[in-house]
Structure formats: C-alpha cells, structure tokens
Amino acid sequence: MNERYGPWALVTGASSGIGRGFALALAERGLSVVLVARRRALLEELAGEIAARFRTRTRVVDMDLAAPGAAAALAAAVSDLEIGLLVANAGTGWIGRFDLQEPQTHSQMIRLHCESTVELTARLLPQMKARRRGGVVIVSSAGGLVPLPYYALYGATKALLLNWGEALAFEMKDCGVDVMVVAPGDTKTGFQEVAGEMSSRWSSVDEVVSASLEGLGRKTLVVPGLENKLSLLAARLLPRSLLMRVVEKRQRAQTPRERR
Numbered sequence: 001m002n003e004r005y006g007p008w009a010l011v012t013g014a015s016s017g018i019g020r021g022f023a024l025a026l027a028e029r030g031l032s033v034v035l036v037a038r039r040r041a042l043l044e045e046l047a048g049e050i051a052a053r054f055r056t057r058t059r060v061v062d063m064d065l066a067a068p069g070a071a072a073a074l075a076a077a078v079s080d081l082e083i084g085l086l087v088a089n090a091g092t093g094w095i096g097r098f099d100l101q102e103p104q105t106h107s108q109m110i111r112l113h114c115e116s117t118v119e120l121t122a123r124l125l126p127q128m129k130a131r132r133r134g135g136v137v138i139v140s141s142a143g144g145l146v147p148l149p150y151y152a153l154y155g156a157t158k159a160l161l162l163n164w165g166e167a168l169a170f171e172m173k174d175c176g177v178d179v180m181v182v183a184p185g186d187t188k189t190g191f192q193e194v195a196g197e198m199s200s201r202w203s204s205v206d207e208v209v210s211a212s213l214e215g216l217g218r219k220t221l222v223v224p225g226l227e228n229k230l231s232l233l234a235a236r237l238l239p240r241s242l243l244m245r246v247v248e249k250r251q252r253a254q255t256p257r258e259r260r
C-alpha cells in the first residue's frame with residue numbers, strides 16, 4: 001500500500017462515517033493521513049487515535065470545502081507533502097422535494113461534491129503522474145446510478161462524480177495512477193441525521209471501506225453490497241419509466257411526509 005499509494009493519503013470528510021473509516025484503514029496499512037473536514041475537534045480526536053494505534057503521522061486541516069477557493073487552499077496546505085492517495089469523500093445530503101430546499105444549499109452542494117472534488121483532483125494529479133504512481137478514490141453514491149426523486153440534486157452531483165471518475169480512470173490507465181469510483185448505498189453514518197432521511201437497511205462503514213480498498217488498483221467502479229449491485233443492474237436493464245416508478249416509491253418511503 002505504502003509503495004503504491006504512500007507516503008501520505010488525503011481524506012476529505014474524515015471527521016465522521018465513511019471518511020473516518022478510510023482514514024483508520026489507511027493508517028492501519030501504514031500510510032500517513034491528512035484529515036480534512038470542518039469539525040476540528042473530531043479530526044484531532046481521530047489523529048490521537050491513529051497515533052496511539054498505528055503510529056503513522058497525521059495532519060489536521062479544518063476547512064469548509066463548500067467555500068469558494070477551498071480546493072486551492074487545501075492543496076496549498078499540503079504542498080509540502082507527497083500525497084500518493086486522494087480519497088475525495090466529503091459530502092452531505094438533504095432529503096426532500098427540490099423546491100422545498102433552501103436555495104443557497106444548492107450551490108453549496110455543487111461546490112462541495114463537484115467543484116472541490118474536481119479541482120482538488122486536478123491539483124494533486126500532476127505530482128502523481130510525474131511519479132507514475134498514486135490513486136484517487138472518488139466517493140459517489142448508488143444514488144448517482146439513477147435519477148433520484150427527493151434527492152434530485154444530490155443524486156445528480158453524485159452522477160457527475162460517477163461519470164467523470166470512471167472516464168478519468170480510463171484516461172489515467174497508462175499514467176500509473178489508479179482512479180476508482182465508489183458508489184455506496186445506505187450506510188450507517190452521520191449522513192442520515194444530517195439529511196433527515198428515514199432509512200432502515202444499512203451497510204456498515206467497514207463493508208464500504210473494505211470493498212473499496214480491495215478494489216483499488218483493480219476496478220474503476222466499486223458498488224459495495226448485493227442490493228446496490230442489483231440496483232446497478234436494474235439501472236442498466238430496466239426501461240427508464242419502470243425504473244423511475246420503482247425508485248420513486250423507494251425514495252418516497254425514506255422521505256419525511258412534510259418534505260414530499
């Protein structure tokens with residue numbers, strides 16, 4: 001791992017959930033980790049845990065990645081480090097009808113999921129290409145596989161990551177840089193509470209992180225869990241109108257009544 005993706009990994013959204021799981025798993029495999037999110041106290045707590053358990057180094061960068069210019073500021077904050085692996089994971093959701101969502105949150109979500117991820121990748125790729133080794137893990141969502149009522153914009157931003165990331169994986173094939181998109185389904189993290197979602201069937205963070213790290217360097221798209229793999233198949237095989245009826249029903253059941 002260290003030889004291919006070390007010495008430093010950078011994980012966005014490391015203060016909670018899937019990002020926290022990636023940071024711990026990468027530290028366990030011997031990588032030093034840059035921990036990025038807004039909640040500094042949680043990042044420092046994680047840095048302490050990594051130091052105690054794995055003795056690898058960490059750097060904490062507290063930053064709002066939805067703020068204009070964030071990706072450039074983050075790249076500058078790590079310009080002295082050799083980043084061999086980027087895990088672009090920070091993300092957030094709000095379940096409900098698009099017209100009920102606060103308008104300013106639309107551009108924040110686009111900046112966080114799309115602009116920041118694309119710009120950060122663009123800023124870190126040249127060093128990886130020059131060294132002819134490295135990796136980029138882009139955390140999209142199973143929600144990016146289909147148009148997603150009640151998560152319309154969220155799903156669309158994740159679709160951008162999915163299509164862009166998979167295409168990038170092919171472009172980078174001969175450059176020695178492994179690009180991989182991860183499309184998790186419902187996973188038990190802080191996400192549901194922030195989004196106000198009423199899910200009841202979840203994968204664990206460990207399942208998502210293990211499937212991702214197993215796929216890194218071998219696959220361009222990882223869809224953890226059987227149910228999500230079936231969703232991928234359905235998205236590719238079912239007529240769009242039938243697919244949308246099934247998806248809408250499932251999404252409606254997860255959306256609080258006052259947001260439908």
Ligand SMILES: NC(=O)c1ccc[n+]([C@@H]2O[C@H](COP(=O)([O-])OP(=O)(O)OC[C@H]3O[C@@H](n4cnc5c(N)ncnc54)[C@H](OP(=O)(O)O)[C@@H]3O)[C@@H](O)[C@H]2O)c1
Pocket residue numbers: 012013014015016017018019036037038039040063064065066067089090091092093112139140141142143183184185186187188189190191192194
């Ligand atoms: N959980 C699921 O069911 C699920 C399913 C599919 C895809 N995903 C994707 O998985 C990724 C991780 O989510 P999670 O499930 O682990 O949720 P989570 O536990 O809520 O973690 C989200 C992480 O993103 C960070 N973040 C959010 N907004 C940010 C901002 N403006 N600037 C910097 N960091 C920010 C949060 O840190 P701070 O709040 O400290 O900033 C936190 O560390 C997201 O991209 C999500 O879309 C999740």
